[in-house]
Amino acid sequence: MKATSSFIHNDFLLQNDFSKILYHSYAKDLPIIDYHNHLSPKDVCDNRKFNTITEVWLQGDHYKWRAMRTLGINEKFITGKATDNEKFLKWADTVPYTIRNPLFHWTHMELMKHFSISEILSPETAKKIYSSTNEQLQSLNHTTQGLLKMNNVTLVCTTDDPIDSLKNHSRYAAKEKEMKLLPTFRPDNSYAIGNSSNYLEYLNQLEAKSNIQIKNFEDLLAALENRIDYFHETGCRLSDHGLENLYYFQKGTCNIEQIFKKIKAQRPLEIKEINYFKFEVLHFLSTCYHKRGWVQQYHLGAIRNNNKRLLKKLGPDTGFDSIGDYSQAKNLSRFLNSLDKTDQLAKTILYNLNPSDNEVFASMVGNFNDGSVKGKIQYGAAWWFLDQKDGMEKHLNSLSNIGILSCFVGMLTDSRSFLSFPRHDYFRRILCNLIGDDVKNGILPRDEKWLGKIVSDICYHNAKAYFPF
Structure with a gap:
């Protein structure tokens, strides 16, 4: 397996020029x-600092647990008493086999967003990624409030x-x-x-x-x-x-x-x-x-x-x-x-x-x-x-x-x-691509200002107006 995850790039999931305009100009930075x-x-409230990537990434995540069980991984390495390092290595074993499951996208979007890691998580890269993420988690940028x-x-x-x-x-x-x-x-x-x-x-x-x-x-x-x-x-x-x-x-x-x-x-x-x-x-x-x-x-x-x-x-x-x-x-x-x-x-x-x-x-x-x-x-x-x-x-x-x-x-x-939280970005890219495809196919007019406003409303402004906070 190639080490790079270059498929997670600025235009990930954006398959036409208008979808890229909508995302980069009207959705991305909201x-x-x-x-x-x-x-x-x-x-x-406590601005918790996590000791390991396992603590913040694998504890409590039943999406990952189901995938690991499906691959025959023992519960010891999922919710059991294995060390954080051992659990992470088992997750790294799992990731290459999650293709076409959203876990594959989410995993690499989260590594890129929070740790600037562009490599595919696999048994070959696991040790390096475990060390790098754990080191970064000790900074104030990676406490709960920092994240x-x-x-x-x-x-x-x-x-x-x-x-x-x-x-x-x-x-x-x-x-x-x-x-x-x-x-x-x-x-x-x-x-x-x-x-x-x-x-x-x-x-x-x-x-x-x-x-x-x-x-x-x-x-x-x-x-x-x-x-x-x-x-x-x-x-x-x-x-x-x-x-x-x-x-x-x-x-x-x-x-x-x-x-x-x-x-x-x-x-x-x-x-x-x-x-x-x-x-x-x-x-x-x-x-x-x-x-x-x-x-x-x-x-x-x-x-x-x-x-x-x-x-x-x-x-x-x-x-x-x-x-x-x-x-x-x-x-x-x-x-x-x-x-x-x-x-x-x-x-x-x-x-x-x-x-x-x-x-x-x-x-x-x-x-x-x-x-x-x-x-x-x-x-x-x-x-x-x-x-x-x-x-x-x-x-x-x-x-x-x-x-x-x-x-x-x-x-x-x-x-x-x-x-x-990159799931919000995932959604925004999918939304922009869906509308961009309609423009490309002549189903919607190519009106950037109008469609851009609708995109930004869906991604942020509608919720801001709807909820009485």
Whole structure:
């Protein structure tokens, strides 16, 4: 294998002259608003310095872990007790075999962006790259805040449970940094009643944080609203929810207080009761978001923790989730309509994980855009298994064909890694190339100023205007 990765160059992915103009003049240098990620607020606040490239690059990255397992690499070198050096060498063994997976592009874009390394990562180059990256990581340019500044990130929204103290967000805000660090309200655990003993333990923690004793369902809602107010005071203006699909029922279909009593008594629940409980909580939370002017996000369609043997051994979020095939349209429509009919539908971003739902979601958002706000209901960026070149292009095409691309609020990282921000650059290049191809093929007029403005809006300005930060 040749050592150089010269394919990552200034015009990477830009396959015609107009796409190069759009990217270099209107997209490349724009700031980044990363409105959804899973970064550690403590690491940001403490300006963490990483000891090795393994710490910042491989820990917590289940994309890489899945690839390594597929190649037959022992778990010792993935999440196990091998040294950082040993784990990195195994990742270097893996990279040459990831061709046509986005990991191959991301790996070399991240090496180039953060470490000015243009070589292909392979067994032959691994030792040199490990040494060079580790050395550079000791500089202030490569701390967590240094990496964010290097990528021109102006705002980071982390993902936080209602029981989180948000102390790191408050500590960071007191330092008056140029870049903002804000929480996102992620209440999935507040309606995760499938395991009653775990849920009751969570309620105890919610009681302590809200200072509200939760004896019944109304108390639960009061405690959650209390935490929403606390998050709001700390700068939060976003919520997020990870669900297989949304739920809808006519109010009163089940007796919600009876369901809550069964939870408290740890009695078995019927599937209908579990889903009704989720609907009632989600509907209430959505009205709270609307009242405070928040944006709500729904990530729909993942089937999680498929491998129960390895879930028991390694825990959740370790690389055993995949695309689900749930029915989405009808209940999604009914849920949004139940809020809209009382004019309590907040700004909403919908993300699908199954690509067969692209057109369903792209068309659904148009049902609830009412002229009150530009792009009030958004078809969110290609997510998780879809945030690669083909997935982004399909998402952009579905949005263009059925909705209004020019209103789109753009890309996010959805990542736990401080090296993942070149994904914004990846998106920007793909967007510019897509529009540039249309100009080249005579499908769009060659109007640089007009198309350049649309590109810059999608990459930055739409998000800046949309989110109430």
